[in-house]
Amino acid sequence: MxxxxxxxxxxxxxxxxxxxxxxxxxxxxxxxxxxxxxxxxxxxxxxxxxxxxxxxxxxxxxxxxxxxxxxxxxxxxxxxxxxxxxxxxxxxxxxxxxxxxxxxxxxxxxxxxxxTSAYALIVPKDSTLSDVKTLSDAALKGKRLGVVAGSPPASHLARNGLIAKAKPYNLFVDRRVESPAVDMLDDLRAGTIDAAVLWGPIGGPLVKSDFPEFQLTPLLQEENPPRLxxxxxxxxxxxxxxxxxxxxxxxxxxxxxxxxxxxxxxxxxxxxxxxxxxxxx
The missing domain is CATH 3.40.190.10 (Periplasmic binding protein-like II)
Incomplete structure (x- = not known):
C-alpha cells in the first residue's frame, strides 16, 4: 500500500x-x-x-x-x-x-x-501437495504456484526456482473492480495453478466461506528471509x-x-x- x-x-x-x-x-x-x-x-x-x-x-x-x-x-x-x-x-x-x-x-x-498471522499455502485437500509445509519442499518442483507480485513469498519462490512457472497477481488494485485473492483461488479450482500462496487473514476466511474443498497451511517453517x-x-x-x-x-x-x-x-x-x-x- x-x-x-x-x-x-x-x-x-x-x-x-x-x-x-x-x-x-x-x-x-x-x-x-x-x-x-x-x-x-x-x-x-x-x-x-x-x-x-x-x-x-x-x-x-x-x-x-x-x-x-x-x-x-x-x-x-x-x-x-x-x-x-x-x-x-x-x-x-x-x-x-x-x-x-x-x-x-x-x-x-x-x-x-x-x-499475528502468516502467509499460507493453499491446495486442494486431495492434492499430492497437501503435506507441504515449506516453499522449499521438493514436491513443489515443476508446479505452478499463484503468488501476489511483490509480496514476501515471491522472494522464496525465486530462491527455490519456482518463480519462472509462477502466475503473478496484482498487489495494488481497486477491489471494487479486481480481486487478486479470489482470482487466484478461482484459478486453483480451475486447475490453472497447482497451489496458491496468500496472506492468511485473506486466504483463510475465503477458504472457509467459498472454497471449502481447499486446505490452508500457514508457512511457519521457512528458515530463510524474508519472514512470512x-x-x-x-x-x-x-x-x-x-x-x-x-x-x-x-x-x-x-x-x-x-x-x-x-x-x-x-x-x-x-x-x-x-x-x-x-x-x-
Missing amino acids: NRLAALLAAFVAVPAVSLQGTVDRAFAQTSDLVSSSEFRVCADPANLPLSHESGSGYENRLAELFAGKLERPVAYTWFPMATGFVRNTLRANRCDVIMGYAQGHELVLNTNHYM FFRITMGVRPGEKVWQRKLNSLIRRNRTEINAILLDAGVPLLDDMGTQTLKGD
Missing part, C-alpha cells in the same frame, strides 16, 4: 523540545482531532473478507466491538485500499483509526498488535499517543473477544513469535 502524508504540518510527530508545556500543547492538538462522539474508521468499501461497506467483513466486526466498548457508534470513511489511502482518510482527519495495519509502517502510529509472519496493529495519526494508549488498553482487555472474531472468520492466528497456530478458547 503506497501511502503519502497530506496536511503534513498538522499530523507529523512532535519533535523533542526542552519545554514540556510545548510538548503537552502539541499532543493535545493532535489528540483533539479524534472524535469523542463516534468511532471513526478508515476502511476499504470492497475488501472482503476484511472490510466491506455492507458491514460483512471481520474488520467491521472488530470495529463494532471497539465502538461498543467505547459506547460510540461506528462511522466509516470509505476509500480504496490503494495509493493515497492514508492521505485521503486518516491524514485528512476524516477518520481516526485504520483497523488493520502491519507493525512498523512509518505512515501511521501503530497500536500494540492485536493479531507479521504482527497486525491498528493505525492512528502520528503524535496521537493518548488515542493510541486508549486503543492499546482496549486490545489488552478484550483479547479473548478479538480472537473469537478472527477465529470465527477463519483467520489463522499464531503466537507472537509466529511459530505455532492458536486455537479458540
Whole structure:
C-alpha cells in the first residue's frame, strides 16, 4: 500500500523540545482531532473478507466491538485500499483509526498488535501437495504456484526456482473492480495453478466461506528471509499517543473477544513469535 502524508504540518510527530508545556500543547492538538462522539474508521468499501461497506467483513466486526466498548457508534470513511489511502482518510482527519495495519509502517502510529498471522499455502485437500509445509519442499518442483507480485513469498519462490512457472497477481488494485485473492483461488479450482500462496487473514476466511474443498497451511517453517509472519496493529495519526494508549488498553482487555472474531472468520492466528497456530478458547 503506497501511502503519502497530506496536511503534513498538522499530523507529523512532535519533535523533542526542552519545554514540556510545548510538548503537552502539541499532543493535545493532535489528540483533539479524534472524535469523542463516534468511532471513526478508515476502511476499504470492497475488501472482503476484511472490510466491506455492507458491514460483512471481520474488520467491521472488530470495529463494532471497539465502538461498543467505547459506547460510540461506528462511522466509516470509505476509500480504496490503494495509493493515497492514508492521505485521503486518516491524514485528512476524516477518520481516526485504520483497523488493520502491519507493525512498523512509518505512515501511521501503530497500536500494540492485536493479531499475528502468516502467509499460507493453499491446495486442494486431495492434492499430492497437501503435506507441504515449506516453499522449499521438493514436491513443489515443476508446479505452478499463484503468488501476489511483490509480496514476501515471491522472494522464496525465486530462491527455490519456482518463480519462472509462477502466475503473478496484482498487489495494488481497486477491489471494487479486481480481486487478486479470489482470482487466484478461482484459478486453483480451475486447475490453472497447482497451489496458491496468500496472506492468511485473506486466504483463510475465503477458504472457509467459498472454497471449502481447499486446505490452508500457514508457512511457519521457512528458515530463510524474508519472514512470512507479521504482527497486525491498528493505525492512528502520528503524535496521537493518548488515542493510541486508549486503543492499546482496549486490545489488552478484550483479547479473548478479538480472537473469537478472527477465529470465527477463519483467520489463522499464531503466537507472537509466529511459530505455532492458536486455537479458540
